[in-house]
Amino acid sequence: MTVDDRFTGGFRKQGPPAGTRNEIVTGPVSDWATDFSHLEPEWAADPYPIQDDLRARCPIAHTGRFGGGWLPTRYEDVAAIAYDTERFSSRSIIMSNYRPPAETAPVGATPPISSDPPFHHDARKLLLPAFTKKAVARREEATRAFCHSLVDALEGADVVDAARDYAQHIPIRVIADMLGFPPEDGPRFSRFVESALEGVNLPPEERMARMDELFDYLYDQIRDHVDNPRDDLTTYLVEAELYGHKLQPNHVAGTIALLLIAGIDTTWSAIGASLWHLAKTPADRERLVAEPDLLPTAMEELLRAYAPVTMARLVKEDMSWRGADMRADDWVLLSFPAANRDPEQFERAGEVVIDREVNRHVAFGLGIHRCVGSHLARMELRVALEVWLERIPVFGLADPAAVTWAAGQVRGPRTLPLRLGGA
Amino acid sequence: MKVQIDPGRCQGHGRCYDLAPGLFEEDDEGYGRVPGDGAVPPGQEQAARLAAANCPERAVVLTEEA
Numbered sequence A: 001m002t003v004d005d006r007f008t009g010g011f012r013k014q015g016p017p018a019g020t021r022n023e024i025v026t027g028p029v030s031d032w033a034t035d036f037s038h039l040e041p042e043w044a045a046d047p048y049p050i051q052d053d054l055r056a057r058c059p060i061a062h063t064g065r066f067g068g069g070w071l072p073t074r075y076e077d078v079a080a081i082a083y084d085t086e087r088f089s090s091r092s093i094i095m096s097n098y099r100p101p102a103e104t105a106p107v108g109a110t111p112p113i114s115s116d117p118p119f120h121h122d123a124r125k126l127l128l129p130a131f132t133k134k135a136v137a138r139r140e141e142a143t144r145a146f147c148h149s150l151v152d153a154l155e156g157a158d159v160v161d162a163a164r165d166y167a168q169h170i171p172i173r174v175i176a177d178m179l180g181f182p183p184e185d186g187p188r189f190s191r192f193v194e195s196a197l198e199g200v201n202l203p204p205e206e207r208m209a210r211m212d213e214l215f216d217y218l219y220d221q222i223r224d225h226v227d228n229p230r231d232d233l234t235t236y237l238v239e240a241e242l243y244g245h246k247l248q249p250n251h252v253a254g255t256i257a258l259l260l261i262a263g264i265d266t267t268w269s270a271i272g273a274s275l276w277h278l279a280k281t282p283a284d285r286e287r288l289v290a291e292p293d294l295l296p297t298a299m300e301e302l303l304r305a306y307a308p309v310t311m312a313r314l315v316k317e318d319m320s321w322r323g324a325d326m327r328a329d330d331w332v333l334l335s336f337p338a339a340n341r342d343p344e345q346f347e348r349a350g351e352v353v354i355d356r357e358v359n360r361h362v363a364f365g366l367g368i369h370r371c372v373g374s375h376l377a378r379m380e381l382r383v384a385l386e387v388w389l390e391r392i393p394v395f396g397l398a399d400p401a402a403v404t405w406a407a408g409q410v411r412g413p414r415t416l417p418l419r420l421g422g423a
Numbered sequence B: 001m002k003v004q005i006d007p008g009r010c011q012g013h014g015r016c017y018d019l020a021p022g023l024f025e026e027d028d029e030g031y032g033r034v035p036g037d038g039a040v041p042p043g044q045e046q047a048a049r050l051a052a053a054n055c056p057e058r059a060v061v062l063t064e065e066a
């Protein structure tokens, strides 16, 4: 048997990334229909009135920022684009000031989310068995025990930051366990996540340096798994084969980067937004405490109303699409949150109806890129809320003005001061 | 009443086997599957309708028989 030396050289050997960059434009938005930016504070604080306004008058907004892009706000348009992998590419799914070269398709930097057909199907198939409902159920007990230990640590405090001290830690611990990474590295993961998703408008050199830091870390972990194989996802990917060969090193590292980044702040955001809603809506909180069996239904409604994730696509070729004059390499911001609040699709779309029974929401996307971690996210969210409501049934916002939200394509509370216990 | 899953549309969201575990199950990759012939036993019609109404991909096909 030969030595597995795929990972010895590190990733920089592949040379500097080609692709195109555009001028970075930041600052207040003049008109959301023609100059939108999901990275400005107004959007982070409350994007829903902006989306509702655009849906009523536009409904596909444009921006010259990020080198040009579009923002559909109707469910129907979001769904059509999610299904149309012929005309919209996933070769970059984070709308930024950098477009990877066309040759990156169909694999992309972080397969399978960055992949297009036909490669996408095969790369995704490798991951699916690890993320079925049955497979993730095996992690429920450990997740529940970990949530309890987090609440134990809050004991005695009147005011806690539920985003920083509770929600954040849960997905970090779960994904570190699944990948076989040291649990004490958790704090580094938050930084990686922030760099990838919120650092979009940083200067390119800084963005690249931060990505290098992430991939340096991942290659260290991968090499350690090559030397000491174990029963986890990293070893699984190191050993996995596609078309009769082991995976390319950048496929292994890219997929692990994806699992790490996408597994963390999405679920962190969903847990935080749910607690935020319950903190400011005593009637819903009291009802869930009294009727724990309603939680699975309520959770879907919270996922609909506060869907954390927005994806992006790149237009493949110049075309007129439902009245929008799209050009090759324009971005499309695929706002699942906006689709989830389209009154054409949902009754009382702007309200949280925690016993909503018919709820065809798209928080986890639609079509071939359906979130591969959706069963894991649902398990974590359910357990996190069950434990919290059981241990801390009475809580409220300590200071509504102090709540802060992440900007960019994954939105959720990053500071969430809650007052625990009696009024 | 009968249920079926359109495999060309199903993407494994799992809403069907969450909401109607008696009618649907998960395959090894998380896609929905109907064990048996899909005939809905008496008393499970509501669960079948709920599953169909919540599938984001509209992959659950209900056939109502007289």
Ligand code: SF4
Residues within 6 Å of the ligand: B005, B009, B010, B011, B012, B013, B014, B015, B016, B017, B030, B031, B032, B033, B054, B055, B056, B057, B058, B059, B060
């Ligand atoms: S809910 Fe729909 S997409 Fe999901 S597994 Fe069932 S049939 Fe498939």
